[in-house]
Amino acid sequence: MFIMEGWLSIRSMRDHVGDYNLLYKWLNDAQVLRYIEGPSTQFTMDQIVAKYGPRTRGKHVVTPCIVEWNYEAIGYLQYYPLQEDEIELYGAKPGQIHYGVDLFIGESDYWDRGIGTAALKSVVRYLLTEQGAADVYIDPQTWNVRAIRSYEKCGFRKVKVLHAHELFDGEYRDNQIMRITQGEMQMQVYLDQLVARFRDALQDNLVGIYLHGSLAMGCFHSSRSDVDCLIVVRKKLTGDNNKQIAELALAIHEELPNARGLEFSIVLEDHMTSFIYPTPVEFHYSDYHRELYRADANYLCGGYEDKDLAAQLMVAYHRGVSIVWQAFA
Secondary structure, eight states: OEEEETTEEEEEOOSSHHHHHHHHHHTTOHHHHTTTTOTTOOOOHHHHHHHHHHHHTTOSSOEEEEEEETTEEEEEEEEEEOOHHHHHHHTOOTTSOEEEEEEEEOOGGGTTSSHHHHHHHHHHHHHHHTSOOSEEEEOOBTTOHHHHHHHHHTTOEEEEEEEEEEEETTEEEEEEEEEEEHHHHHHHHHHHHHHHHHHHHHGGGEEEEEEESHHHHTOOOTTTOOEEEEEEESSOOOHHHHHHHHHHHHHHHHHOSSTTOEEEEEEEHHHHHTTOSSEEESEEEOGGGHHHHHHOTTOOOOSEEETTHHHHHHHHHHHOEEEEESOOO
16 A cells, blocks of 8 residues: 655555564654553564564555655554454444554654644545445544544544443553544545635634534435534624625535535634623524525625524534534533
């Protein structure tokens, strides 16, 4: 396997001392072990070779890879077809191809730069498009909120929790099973574009974009679902802002593959931190208002109080996905 996208590359791990040394270094790094295996864990070189050697030689179902950034090895990634017991345990559909994936960035200088997210998106595309996978699974431990949020930004959605499933630092921990399907991967491409456009339009006024509703909760149907978002801003929108956002919403709506397109409300950060009910809405867009925005450049659904928004906020808080910037609190 070899993937190259800009400075990111993913190559097969080699049956060579150089790659074994990388794993030995990373799997004995105290910072890395806080998130995988456990702080008190230690590995010998013999253990590294015994575990990863068969994988590098194709004698194991797991395919091991090295993640590189600008040709420097910085992390490890592996993927594997789910076995029968895993298919049953995860609740995956029998008779289809399912893959699992794991990864970590071993060089802490490269943390919090979006490289792990980019690597995961790349391997998911590879498995869903080139390996014929119906879906891809990942299983972070439930306490690792940082990893879970990162995977949600890649399009993974929570499926179930496996209790006392994985050994971590001498204790069995719960795992959050997460899944992404081909349809969800395609939708994630559109979400990435949506984020980029709203960042460009709102600049420093943007606090966050939060996905809620069916797409966040894993029950999205392209024939009858819309993409539900809550957008939080720091200060009130100007008239020019409203016109720009209306044009942006119409353009995004045209491009989305689902039948009902996009629905979102824009609210002020102050009204979230010191909650106001009914909640004032700066701007609202949905399929219902689409033709009104299209017909009149000055049309605005906004400047009103929405009693229903409180329920949407609760869904966003408990089941939503922060797809940009601040975690929803």
